Amino acid sequence: MKENIIICRCSDLTQQDIRDLINQGYTTYDEIKRISRVGMGPCQGRTCLPLVLREISIATGKPISEISPGTFRPPVKSIKLGAITEGALEGGEACHE
């Protein structure tokens, strides 16, 4: 039976999934994020990031302090596109200049 050790609850990725990706050569957090969507769910990495960095550290022998946690971009939580456009209009910013 496959061991059910969950690393990423948002995208349902197990420790084995992450280890397989590292073995395939995805050895940075950003690469693993792009290929697997780890850290891109509602938690935005708050749950999984430390666990993934630990896996990278174990596999590569690099201390966590030398592993980049990737790029952090706004927004930190989901928001509807409609709200952004509305906000832009109300904020006095013209959409077409």
Added chain:
Amino acid sequence: MMPVEILIIGGGPAGLCAAIQAAEMGSKVLVVDRNNSLGGQLVKQTHMFFGSEKQYASTRGFDIAELLLDKIDKMDNVEVMKSTTVLGIFEDGVVTLENNGKYIKIKPKATIVSTGASEKNLAFPNNDLPGVYGAGAVQTLMNEYGVKPGNNVLMIGAGNIGLIVSYQLMQAGVKVEAIVEAAPTIGGYLVHASKVRRMGVPIYTGYSIKEAHGKDSLEKAIIWQLDEKWNGIPGTEKELDVDVICISVGLSPLSELLWQAGCQMKYIHEFGGFVPARDENLQTSVKGIFVAGDVAGVEEASSAMVEGYIAGMSAASYLGYKLYNMQEVKDDLMQQLNSLRHGPVGEKIRNGITSLMIDNEAAASIDAFK
């Protein structure tokens, strides 16, 4: 766009004290918090605090929150936005917020980031079974919402949170089967550890969880002893009938907004993860962005409050506000921090801070607010 003088992100112990200090010096403050009430983690702390009377020692956490909120209520120059999440900090100093599905943009002249920290998770088989919680989540369920999480608990981690939540679980009539701690020694204060031990809870040091079991929800936990390389030793397994596992293996600073803002970050293990470099005024490498509390390095709520006062003072004085005895007040706050960081645990914190220090000139290297 809403003009704001000082934006404070997060209304926990650090943010509230920052707001009080900055407002007392005459600046206009906006406190934003994603919850529908302020106080942060203080609101669920039913135990009395340590430290000195300046940090409300011997007062219960939720009473401290009340005291701070009373002060804020009386201040005309503090505005509060609840149920509001800061979504991003941009290069031009614009900060975006979400409130009730509305997207709001503001441009503060100075920002204090006091977002706190989140609970760390642990990887073990079946760690997604219902019944596996963060210890802080269980504390929220019990003390804030009055919900009993289950009947028999395994606590993972013997730091202060693990020990205090174990005690509070027992106060709520829940049986704590055991506390396991992977390290060879108990991390939390001895008084807390002695208290739970006296109530008959075994604390296994050098032990960790091997796996959880259960059909639809947690029914059983298996713990085992660790060797000096932190690997489990076969044959040392103990089986515990529990319906709740509390994970209390540390906190990690909620620093994503600081990364976005371009603050220089450094990994400090003792502080729980990546934390911002700062000067003694708690200004980050981005001019006009200050930090206080757990986001600047996970410590106790007492030091978060003192850091809050310092950051509040620094942000106000950055905008030109003054106090007639500013140096005196600042010296006193620094002195309070030093005494809170006294002793062997404090030594790690002091070392961590030394490696994070940037001098004042370096702090002015990037200016986000021009």
